[in-house]
Amino acid sequence: MSTNSLPTPDGPPAAPGLPTPDHSSRLRTALLAAGFTVDGLLDVLGAAAYAALARSETVPALRATRGDSPLETLVRLFLLQLPVPAARAEAALPLAEALADAWVVRDEAADGAGAGQIRATVDVRPYGGPEGQDWFIVSDLGLSVGGAGGASGHHEGVVLGVGGASTTLAGLTVRTPVGSALDLGAGSGIQALHAAQHATRVTATDLNPRALAFTRLTLALSGAPEAELRAGSLFEPVAGETYDLIVSNPPFVISPGARLTYRDGGMGGDDLCRTLVQQAGERLNDGGFAQFLANWQHVEGEEWQDRLRSWVPRGCDAWIVQREVQDPTQYAELWLRDSGDHRTDPADYAARYEAWLDEFEARRTTGIGFGWITLRKSGAARPSVVVEEWPHSVEQPLGETVRAHFERQDYLRTHDDAALLTGHFLLAPEVVQEQVGLPGAEDPEHVVLRQHRGMRRATEVDTVGAGFAGVCDGTLSAGRILDAIAQLVGEDPVLLRDRTPQSIRLLVEEGFLTPTTPPAQGGPDGPAAEAAG
Incomplete structure (x- = not known):
């Protein structure tokens, strides 16, 4: 595959029949x-x-x-x-x-x-930017955005507009200002468009030259800075280069063959997603993020979490979230409908369906997971690799939630239990407490802390945990708060200090508590101080 750069701002990419951005x-x-x-x-x-x-x-x-x-x-x-x-x-x-x-x-x-x-x-669709910008996404005609109508009857190099996967990745991406960003597999250019708002230099790559032409049209019609456009597969077009941010909504569909460039990986099983993740580490600058959507196989006799942990490159922290799992029949039917095969001759449809199931059977595939993979180049000797299943509703955008997750991992990695007790914490503002029990009962059966933004997690805590979280306003250290709680409940403060750090660690890891800088000297104030009193 070619790794040569397409013509950049001085001349549009070669894509016969497509508009030019001249006017x-x-x-x-x-x-x-x-x-x-x-x-x-x-x-x-x-x-x-x-x-x-x-x-x-x-x-x-x-x-x-x-x-x-x-x-x-x-x-x-x-x-x-x-x-x-x-x-x-x-x-x-x-x-x-x-x-x-x-x-x-x-x-x-x-x-x-x-x-x-x-x-x-071409299809020109209004698209609202995160700060109210009026943008336009340009793509091929005749396609049902979101995939409901699929790409039936279109050539294999068709370029889609904005769908749910595109907007999901855009909402997940960390939006801190960076010097350089790479949109790998740019498609119609939505990720490059977002990146152009906070990156000094944006490079967009795609195996399909038509996609790069559409990316340029999207950027031009949206009034965004131009990107450097390069043709080629995976990281070939940017060999030897590194970036502060890499984003990719790749052709992650696990299929028998590569009929449709926009969706089919063309490698065996989930090898394309694995290769993309494994090679991303050496393309990141220190502190940089790489964020992907991906599919992965659930293989008989293998834990899917272990499979994904093996993808994480050396020197990188990772947060991998599985959002959905489909069995092989559901998965095959979804993508056969996407390509319009359900409208073809029944015998042809059955043959294609058989080919998908044969592929999965040969690879001992019991299910296919879909989710998000975020890497951060930390260089840590003990990398943080969190792999979890979270099929519940979330609140986009999640870019700040993703950034804060890795910041908290840094804190937990460098603070043992003793250091944790000297730390100061803030209860996240979106957290509420729920008490579950029989009407009229003196004490609740369960106390639950629930986030109403971001990942919308919920966790059950005991009375000590609820009391601790409720007074975390940053004024007192964790140890002093526990000493005050021990006095209130009549418990040995030493024993309480010994058994509580693990619970604090979990509340920090899941975002209920945020480490903060101790207040300036001059006397405690606020709810924590009142609890201590």
Whole structure:
């Protein structure tokens, strides 16, 4: 596979038939002037039609855009992908430039039936940035964003727009300012677009040159800085280079073969995801993050957690979260529908289904996991590798939650139990306490601490744990708080100090408590001080 760089800002990537970004600034101005934004769509379509469009149902949107306003014209042209009269297109767009750059074409059929109409050559979708930016994602026509309609009938190099996986990764990514970022497998460019907001230099790679062309269009139409575009597989295009941030929504589907470039890894089993993770360590600068979506096999006779731990490169901490597991039949059916094979001849469908199941049987695959993998280049002699299953609801964006997780791992790694007792902690502001018991009972049967943001974890604690967490406002050390609690409950403070650090460690690891700097000298204040008194 080629590792040569595609032409960068001085010339667009070679992708015949796709638009050029030459007049993207004027086109962007026109789109914004017409209200072709996320908020504008919600206003013109209404909540029900807007939600239906996200499910790839177009009839409500058609009914809502019967007028001739520029916004309604743009919805029909780029989202519903219907031809519109040239006069209406002229009112909504700088049509001469849009035609010259091939964003749209004039549809004049030989019989005159389509004369004077304009149709889009690409899908242009409004997308809201994290700080309210009005962005646009450019992708191939005719695809159902989110995968409901799949890529049936499209060539293997098709480039998808924004789906659930794309937005999940964007929300997970740590957004601290960095010098360099790599979007590996850029697709339509959504990760590169996000990275351009906080990275001085962004490099985007993809095996498919069409994807790089779409990435450039997405960045240009969104008014974002240009990225360096390179063609090639995995880390080949950036050999010898390192980055502060690496993000990838790779073609992680475990399939027999590589029919569709955008989704099928083309390696045996989960080897593509394993290779990507294992090679990421040497591509990271110290302190840098690499964040991926991935699929992995559950193999007969092997713990899936051990399989994933073996992927983590030397010198890296890792946080791996399994969000879902499907059995081989569910998985095969999902991706056969994605590619539209369920609409083909029944015999062909059955043959493809058999091929998937044969592949899984040969590899002793009992299930396929999906989730998030985050690496951080710590260089620690004792790396922190957390592998967990968390199928419950979370609250995006989680980038700050991810960053804080690794910061807490640093703290726990460098603080033994004695040091933990001298530490000061804050109860996370989103944590509430729930008490479970029979009505009228003097004491609850269970006390649960629950997070209402981020990972939304819950953990059961005893009376001491609940009391300890409740007074953690940073003013007193953990040891002094425990001494005060021991006095209140009539327990030996030495024994309490001996048995509590492990519970504190768990509360810190899961984000209920955050280590903090001790207050300046001058006398304690706050709930912890009152407890001590």
